[in-house]
Amino acid sequence: MSTTLLKAQGLVKHYGSRTVVKGISMSVFENEILAIIGPNGAGKSTMIEMVLGLKKQDAGEVNYWNKEFRKSVGVQLQSTPFFPGLTAFENLQLFAAFYKKKLSKQEGIELLTLCGLGDVMKTEGSKLSGGQQKRLAIAVALVHNPKVVFLDEPTAALDPVSRREIHQLVKNLHNRGASVVFTSHDMEEVSKLSHRVMMIDQGTIIAEGSAIELCELHNVKTLEELYIKLTIGGLE
Numbered sequence: 159m160s161t162t163l164l165k166a167q168g169l170v171k172h173y174g175s176r177t178v179v180k181g182i183s184m185s186v187f188e189n190e191i192l193a194i195i196g197p198n199g200a201g202k203s204t205m206i207e208m209v210l211g212l213k214k215q216d217a218g219e220v221n222y223w224n225k226e227f228r229k230s231v232g233v234q235l236q237s238t239p240f241f242p243g244l245t246a247f248e249n250l251q252l253f254a255a256f257y258k259k260k261l262s263k264q265e266g267i268e269l270l271t272l273c274g275l276g277d278v279m280k281t282e283g284s285k286l287s288g289g290q291q292k293r294l295a296i297a298v299a300l301v302h303n304p305k306v307v308f309l310d311e312p313t314a315a316l317d318p319v320s321r322r323e324i325h326q327l328v329k330n331l332h333n334r335g336a337s338v339v340f341t342s343h344d345m346e347e348v349s350k351l352s353h354r355v356m357m358i359d360q361g362t363i364i365a366e367g368s369a370i371e372l373c374e375l376h377n378v379k380t381l382e383e384l385y386i387k388l389t390i391g392g393l394e
């Protein structure tokens with residue numbers, strides 16, 4: 159039985175009169191790749207932000223495997239603001255300092271190269287292309303060698319080769335023992351990468367299990383078919 163690294167129970171979030179997360183419970187286990195999927199506006203990012211303590215929930219609680227969890231969690235949100243005037247490398251150094259980690263030049267070069275930014279280390283972070291900024295956000299999420307990494311749409315807006323590189327990066331993180339929680343709208347990517355899938359619609363979990371289990375259970379061939387079946391009731 160794997161260790162539970164994080165357990166969220168009964169999370170609720172209201173915005174004005176709208177309830178966008180309606181009592182979601184979730185766990186993250188050691189060394190798993192968990193995909194959170196669902197339509198735009200389903201509540202995925204809000205859920206992740208509450209789990210990370212970046213947004214305050216209106217009800218429910220989140221427990222981590224230890225009180226110092228922030229030191230062991232890496233986060234790439236959908237948009238990461240980089241510090242103006244600082245290069246990609248300097249941004250990475252600055253984020254490392256937030257985690258009280260001294261980043262050697264060699265470590266910084268290796269991480270940026272791993273994230274496909276070897277050629278643009280000296281370019282100002284805020285002037286990188288959209289896809290490169292996404293990669294820098296992922297590098298920042300990994301700078302302190304975290305045990306759990308949350309990646310919110312890590313491959314959105316990336317070209318096909320860059321996507322594959324991010325897939326490899328996720329596999330590498332898993333191989334070195336980390337857990338990865340990611341969101342994506344690419345069902346093929348989710349099927350290939352994840353061990354477990356959590357499908358959210360309108361603020362509630364509508365399916366949970368491995369992609370294979372879920373397809374068998376709902377008698378469909380692909381996760382995309384399942385997604386369509388469960389979220390809009392199937393195509394005629």
Ligand SMILES: Nc1ncnc2c1ncn2[C@@H]1O[C@H](COP(=O)(O)OP(=O)(O)OP(=O)(O)O)[C@@H](O)[C@H]1O
Pocket residue numbers: 173178196197198199200201202203204205
């Ligand atoms: N700060 C906010 N104020 C008001 N409404 C918000 C706020 N943040 C999010 N919402 C609303 O909450 C709902 C859930 O948003 P969320 O970003 O969690 O969805 P998502 O599942 O991550 O969507 P996507 O796939 O498009 O990223 C949406 O209807 C969104 O408009």
